[in-house]
Amino acid sequence: MLLTLGVPLGFAASSEYLAWRDPIYISAGFAGVIALCLLLVQPLLAAGWLPGLHVLRSRRAHRVVGTALVVSVIVHVTGLWITSPPDIEDALLLLSPTPFSVWGVAAMWALFAAALLAAVRRRLSPRTWRLAHTSLASVVVFGGAVHAMLIEGTMEPISKAVLCALAAIATAVAAVVPWLRARRRAPGRR
Amino acid sequence: MSEIGFERRALLLGGGALATAGVAGLDLPARASGLAATPTMRGGANNYIPGAQIVERIGGGGFVISGTVRRAGDGAPLAGQRIQMWAHTKEGSESDPRSHGATLTDANGVFRLEMPQIIPALGQAHAHLAYDSMEFETVFLRPLLSSARDTSLEAHFVLQRA
The missing domain is CATH 1.20.5 (Single alpha-helices involved in coiled-coils or other helix-helix interfaces)
Known part of the structure; x- marks a missing residue:
């Protein structure tokens, strides 16, 4: 775990491109890298699969990390907007020439929706909540991973690909396992 | 019926x-028209600063941007046309005025200007070029480097009368 997050972070922190960027651009880029790292942590916390964490503490950590994820994405977009306002305006209006923008924007809105849903979760039935939150989270992880893969930036390509793949796998497994368990528990139900 | x-x-x-x-x-x-005019590319005008000076080279140079300017229809080369260019380079970001410069096409409609090495910015290694001298319709280009290691880039304009 430390390795899968530490290696891409380490490569990004030692990228030669940093020498030619100002501090705001560097912070914005890093906020994006950190957000990508958190995408791997989130499904593991939600499912309670991180060793040494009790389910309840794991869920509480999932909420804290979720908040951190929202903050990271806001810092990422705001920092890039300060760096180059027209490029970010194009991206948000879906007019950007860069193929990765639309994936990032989709992931951002899905993230905000997933977080908003978590805030009103008590008003939803457990079934609706789980289905909606899991679907939105899948869009966040898939969209975020494609966004990151298409970008030529400070991240080293192989460690980035490994991180994205693990985040996608963890999300898919964490989404499917409870559903499979529920089916096994109620075999006759269709 | x-x-x-x-x-x-x-x-x-x-x-x-x-x-x-x-x-x-x-x-x-x-x-x-045999030859269609070059359309402006999406995002081409981003961080455009009007009226960049004609310069010998932008900053220390090292990265070559070259291309041609021709007339729509018959494809005749256009001499003396002012082409402006800017990019995120080793010496400054796109919005820095010192990252901007302009040059004129020669008798064959060819232009060539050096700028510092281009660095990927906002996710892609790219440059911006503009024709904005009113005689022909304004065109903004945003060509991509095929690799961030490239040290040159070509961009071509076909202009139609404004």
Whole structure:
């Protein structure tokens, strides 16, 4: 775990491109890298699969990390907007020439929706909540991973690909396992 | 019955007229232009600063941007046309005025200007070029480097009269 997050972070922190960027651009880029790292942590916390964490503490950590994820994405977009306002305006209006923008924007809105849903979760039935939150989270992880893969930036390509793949796998497994368990528990139900 | 027949005839006539107009319409630009004008690219005008100075090179140079400027239709080379360019380089970001410069095309419509090495910015290694001298329609280009290690880039303009 430390390795899968530490290696891409380490490569990004030692990228030669940093020498030619100002501090705001560097912070914005890093906020994006950190957000990508958190995408791997989130499904593991939600499912309670991180060793040494009790389910309840794991869920509480999932909420804290979720908040951190929202903050990271806001810092990422705001920092890039300060760096180059027209490029970010194009991206948000879906007019950007860069193929990765639309994936990032989709992931951002899905993230905000997933977080908003978590805030009103008590008003939803457990079934609706789980289905909606899991679907939105899948869009966040898939969209975020494609966004990151298409970008030529400070991240080293192989460690980035490994991180994205693990985040996608963890999300898919964490989404499917409870559903499979529920089916096994109620075999006759269709 | 006769009414329906009339409508059908009107429709046929209308359709025929439209087809004739369509063919004539297609014929006209085909005669006028062998070479179509270059369209402005999405995001091409981002971080544009009007009126960049004509310079020997931008900053310390090292990265070559070259290309041609031709007239739409007959493709004749256009001499003395001012092309502006800017990018995120080793010496500054796109919005820095010192990252901007302009040059003129020679008698063969060819331009060439050096700028510092381009660095990927906002996710892609790219440059911006502009023709904005009013005589022809304004065009903004945003070509990509095929690799961030590239040390040159070509971009070509085909301009139509404003």
